[in-house]
Amino acid sequence: MSRSWHDLQSPATRASLYLRAASKRGISGDRLPDDGLRCFIPVQPGNLAAYRRLCHFTDDGRLPGTYPHIMAFTLQLQLMTAPGFPFPLLGLVHLHNRIEVLRPLGGIEGLRFAVYAHNLQAHAKGGTFDLVTEANDGIGLLWRETSRMLVRGLKLEGEAGEPADVEPEPLPEATRWYADSDIGRRYAKVCGDYNPIHLSAASARLFGFPTAIAHGMWSKAMALAALRGHLPHSGYAFEVDFRKPVRLPSEMVLSASEAGPVGALRLDGHAGVLHMVGRWAPL
Known part of the structure; x- marks a missing residue:
């Protein structure tokens, strides 16, 4: 599938994005948009230090493996509160999260992130989609995250599967x-x-x-x-x-x-x- 990318100088403010999220309560469609967002996001040393303290990571000169998720969170929020995104942010359920650390996360002053959603599937409780976030440095892909999100009440064609726990x-x-x-x-x-x-x-x-x-x-x-x-x-x-x-x-x-x-x-x-x-x- 050909994806249309929107390159941003910086993400929107979180306050404006939360206002968007609060204003959308219902499902408005059953197809994910074909576009994605890209943006360079610098590391904020104070935020990184606070994250290490709160989550008990030592300062070893590398970003914690989960920290790029924090860096990209506002960009993810912007994608899922865009006018064309069919599902309300409030009420989504995070079912699964996978991170891949492809190369060492050391010596990083910032990363170029790409965020998109795909893989819409029927589920016994509605539907699921994957929110994918990729981080690149000057060499190439460095880190990837896939978050599987449940949309309760979504009606999709096809067999509704739910893996046994x-x-x-x-x-x-x-x-x-x-x-x-x-x-x-x-x-x-x-x-x-x-x-x-x-x-x-x-x-x-x-x-x-x-x-x-x-x-x-x-x-x-x-x-x-x-x-x-x-x-x-x-x-x-x-x-x-x-x-x-x-x-x-x-x-x-x-x-x-x-x-x-x-x-x-x-x-x-x-x-x-x-x-x-x-x-x-x-x-």
Whole structure:
């Protein structure tokens, strides 16, 4: 498919994009746009330092593997709040996230990002699409992310499939952490994702949640930081499936395989609730 690219000097302001998001509540179509956005985005040292502190990454001279997601978040927001985008941002459910670190993320002052959506598929609860984000330096492709998003209530032709949630095998405990009641607000200040379901119990109840829930990408970042000794500096994929949301506050238990080229992880919470399963492998 031929994709039309829109090259930007900088993304729009987040405030304007959230106003767009708040004004769109219904599904307006069943086809994804054929265009994408591209933009060079510099690293902000203060934001990077805050992200490392919040997600427990050490400063080793390289960007954390999940940090390009933070850099590109406003560009992703702009794509999904554009007038031609058929699905409302509020209500999308993040089912799966895969990052690929193709080359070491060191010595980077900025990256040129490309963001687009494709692969619209029927699902038992509506439909899914993949939001793809690619980061390039002066040499070429450096990093890629694929986020699978669920659109509830979408009607599509074709067989509606929903993979069975297979219970993963037990794994040895790697570490545990406590997700306090304000982690959603603190992470939002760093990443820019001010979805009301993460900010307070009062705002989360407006969307059917009894308490605020943690950002899935915070949980993934915490897992990646804890398992950094299991992974090489580059040439790997790290992917997770988000299961049950983390209700705040809550204690998390991360279990994982031993260090090696291929491994698995799981994140459990109170009373045996499974929040996230994942895996890593060489590219």
